[in-house]
Amino acid sequence: MRKEKIFLDQKAQEVLEGNDKGGYTIPTAGLYPYQWNWDSAFAAWGFSVFDTKRAWREIETLFAGQWPNGMLPHILFRQDDPDYFPGPTVWGTEGIGPISSSGISQPPVAATFIRAIWERDQQIGTDHLLSLLPKIKAWHKWFMNWRISPEGAVFVTHPWEAGRDNSADWDSAMAMIIPKGIGEYKRRDTSHVDPSMRPTKEDYDRYLWLVQRGNRLGWDEARMVEEQPFAVADPTLTFILLRANKDLAFMNKSLGLPTEEIDRWSRTLEMGCESLRHPESKYFNAINLKSGEHTGYLTSASFLCWYAGISDEKMLDILKRTLIDNLYPIPSLDSRSNKFDGLRYWRGPTWPVLNALIGLGLSDMGYEKEAEILRSKTRDLISQNGFAEYFHPKTGAPGGGEAFSWTAAVWLAWASPSVGEK
Numbered sequence: 182m183r184k185e186k187i188f189l190d191q192k193a194q195e196v197l198e199g200n201d202k203g204g205y206t207i208p209t210a211g212l213y214p215y216q217w218n219w220d221s222a223f224a225a226w227g228f229s230v231f232d233t234k235r236a237w238r239e240i241e242t243l244f245a246g247q248w249p250n251g252m253l254p255h256i257l258f259r260q261d262d263p264d265y266f267p268g269p270t271v272w273g274t275e276g277i278g279p280i281s282s283s284g285i286s287q288p289p290v291a292a293t294f295i296r297a298i299w300e301r302d303q304q305i306g307t308d309h310l311l312s313l314l315p316k317i318k319a320w321h322k323w324f325m326n327w328r329i330s331p332e333g334a335v336f337v338t339h340p341w342e343a344g345r346d347n348s349a350d351w352d353s354a355m356a357m358i359i360p361k362g363i364g365e366y367k368r369r370d371t372s373h374v375d376p377s378m379r380p381t382k383e384d385y386d387r388y389l390w391l392v393q394r395g396n397r398l399g400w401d402e403a404r405m406v407e408e409q410p411f412a413v414a415d416p417t418l419t420f421i422l423l424r425a426n427k428d429l430a431f432m433n434k435s436l437g438l439p440t441e442e443i444d445r446w447s448r449t450l451e452m453g454c455e456s457l458r459h460p461e462s463k464y465f466n467a468i469n470l471k472s473g474e475h476t477g478y479l480t481s482a483s484f485l486c487w488y489a490g491i492s493d494e495k496m497l498d499i500l501k502r503t504l505i506d507n508l509y510p511i512p513s514l515d516s517r518s519n520k521f522d523g524l525r526y527w528r529g530p531t532w533p534v535l536n537a538l539i540g541l542g543l544s545d546m547g548y549e550k551e552a553e554i555l556r557s558k559t560r561d562l563i564s565q566n567g568f569a570e571y572f573h574p575k576t577g578a579p580g581g582g583e584a585f586s587w588t589a590a591v592w593l594a595w596a597s598p599s600v601g602e603k
Contacts, residue, residue, distance in 0.1 A: 189564055190599055196568050196589035197227050205242040209582035212373040214262040218255045218287035219344055220587050223534055226294040227590025233302045237309045244316045246280040251319035254282035266369045273396035284400040285342045288417055292317050292425035296432055317429055324422055325446050327402045333453030335418035336470055339391045343417045347380035348527040349478045349520045350467035354413050357471055360390035378524050378580050414468040416457050420485035423450040454491055463495045479515040481535040488542030504554055507574040509562045511536055523573040524580040530571040533559050533591040560596045
């Protein structure tokens with residue numbers, strides 16, 4: 182067991198180093214050839230286990246792409262790679278930010294992992310942290326200015342903004358979009374991964390239509406908010422931003438900086454979290470703001486409540502059932518759903534990155550038994566099936582990209598038996 186543990190720790194480190202492009206990390210070669218927002222934050226968390234300076238470099242290269250309005254893009258196009266679509270030309274953001282990028286953001290896990298990296302070595306980290314804190318706050322303020330529903334939840338304007346691209350949570354809102362005039366295009370993702378594991382063409386037509394709309398409007402938030410065609414209040418972003426605000430406030434307070442505005446944001450988001458509770462099932466789920474209806478789907482994002490600091494007995498009961506139902510929890514869509522598909526991206530697979538966030542939240546809230554079950558099952562999943570992007574929750578079969586940075590990072594910083602050893 183000791184040799185196996187050391188071997189897997191080394192392999193995980195090799196995955197991160199192999200995806201290192203000189204200060205920034207790609208998720209995996211071919212399929213994702215650029216720097217992705219929340220992937221990069223996870224990578225930094227992983228790097229911090231064996232190279233704290235490299236972890237700070239990852240975070241700083243990510244924030245180097247921040248827009249003047251505070252938005253931190255979900256992709257930074259640091260070079261033009263024809264193997265990826267839609268690339269820089271389709272997004273049309275040239276001249277807006279300092280680095281060619283997409284026009285939307287992604288779940289703001291960065292503040293939480295920045296705190297973890299800083300607490301690992303404050304002597305190295307404090308100067309880095311002081312320069313980053315205003316940038317983190319500006320990003321969070323952008324969310325609070327442009328992505329808050331009347332009830333206080335964070336909503337997404339594109340499925341990619343939530344990081345859960347083809348989740349069933351978007352189905353009703355996506356169905357309202359008629360993707361006229363998108364023209365011909367050639368996907369690149371299905372040349373790297375079995376198409377049965379990827380979003381459908383119908384999904385991609387709508388993804389591209391929304392990107393083209395943003396391009397036409399110059400990615401001007403004030404213009405895009407008018408007659409917004411896609412707006413879904415999302416548990417992923419709401420829970421993650423609430424946790425990120427709390428961690429941002431902690432770091433500010435620790436360094437003698439004010440927290441009043443951040444604390445107000447957290448109070449707003451706490452009300453927003455409660456608005457996401459389904460009136461009948463009582464679990465947290467998304468709301469299609471165009472229709473005002475809850476989506477009704479139980480997803481892995483529903484279990485991020487503890488990560489946000491919200492204790493919930495109903496969700497705990499559902500979690501216990503989910504841990505029993507699936508050999509390798511937590512499925513991205515309830516395996517009892519008629520839309521469950523165990524290897525199609527966010528329609529069912531288990532993602533170690535979500536498991537890690539849920540596990541951290543459970544542990545923080547004192548649910549150590551459930552946290553350890555989830556951690557040990559994720560450890561078994563990765564050790565038996567490699568550092569894939571995601572896995573089938575019933576069989577453990579790997580899916581998506583291989584040699585994936587954030588799965589390696591989750592292993593090093595959370596799932597490995599080495600975590601916590603001196």
